[in-house]
Amino acid sequence: AQSVTQPDIHITVSEGASLELRCNYSYGATPYLFWYVQSPGQGLQLLLKYFSGDTLVQGIKGFEAEFKRSQSSFNLRKPSVHWSDAAEYFCAVVPFSGYSTLTFGKGTMLLVSP
Amino acid sequence: KAGVTQTPRYLIKTRGQQVTLSCSPISGHRSVSWYQQTPGQGLQFLFEYFSETQRNKGNFPGRFSGRQFSNSRSEMNVSTLELGDSALYLCASSPVIAGGNEQFFGPGTRLTVL
Numbered sequence: 001a002q003s004v005t006q007p008d009i010h011i012t013v014s015e016g017a018s019l020e021l022r023c024n025y026s027y028g029a030t031p032y033l034f035w036y037v038q039s040p041g042q043g044l045q046l047l048l049k050y051f052s053g054d055t056l057v058q059g060i061k062g063f064e065a066e067f068k069r070s071q072s073s074f075n076l077r078k079p080s081v082h083w084s085d086a087a088e089y090f091c092a093v094v095p096f097s098g099y100s101t102l103t104f105g106k107g108t109m110l111l112v113s114p
Numbered sequence: 115k116a117g118v119t120q121t122p123r124y125l126i127k128t129r130g131q132q133v134t135l136s137c138s139p140i141s142g143h144r145s146v147s148w149y150q151q152t153p154g155q156g157l158q159f160l161f162e163y164f165s166e167t168q169r170n171k172g173n174f175p176g177r178f179s180g181r182q183f184s185n186s187r188s189e190m191n192v193s194t195l196e197l198g199d200s201a202l203y204l205c206a207s208s209p210v211i212a213g214g215n216e217q218f219f220g221p222g223t224r225l226t227v228l
Binding site for chain 2 (some may be wrong): 034035041042043045046049067089092101102103104105106107
């Protein structure tokens with residue numbers, strides 16, 4: 001079955017430290033890949049997306065993600081975390097070009113310590 | 115441009131009742147998708163509408179239904195509410211139906227079933 005795995009439910013990072021959130025997918029072919037962020041009580045905001053081409057993708061708010069086909073991974077990174085980055089992060093995929101249906105991972109809650 | 119709007123933002127119902135949630139997409143967007151978010155199951159796809167036609171449906175019982183109007187506004191209906199229907203219901207719009215297009219999410223409707 002097609003799936004998206006975010007192995008870390010919670011991650012705590014000190015402010016100013018670097019961040020990496022993991023995402024692995026299981027699909028027959030490379031899907032479209034997305035990272036969304038959700039602040040408490042809010043909807044989802046797109047951070048970045050990967051369709052094809054350069055495997056290092058730049059997004060908003062200083063985030064980037066690297067697609068690794070051999071590992072079926074699409075990990076999200078940020079070199080220096082700010083307290084305002086505390087939120088829940090979701091990796092998502094769209095497996096077929098004809099549909100817009102997003103399949104989400106379970107999410108990773110990021111806590112930022114002073 | 116105004117973002118995706120959802121009404122109402124909060125709703126409390128009792129078991130057995132029915133509820134209708136509304137979503138207004140971004141102007142010019144013709145595709146509207148609905149997702150259910152719960153702590154246990156995470157984000158799950160409900161259905162997608164494009165040009166008033168349901169294009170795709172998730173694995174939910176027939177109590178969950180939706181429709182789209184000619185102005186692209188969408189409603190979803192849940193009949194015979196159950197406690198497990200308590201969730202955040204998110205609506206997302208995109209300009210076209212291709213899977214790679216970004217979906218823009220609304221703030222959600224928080225439904226509580228007592």
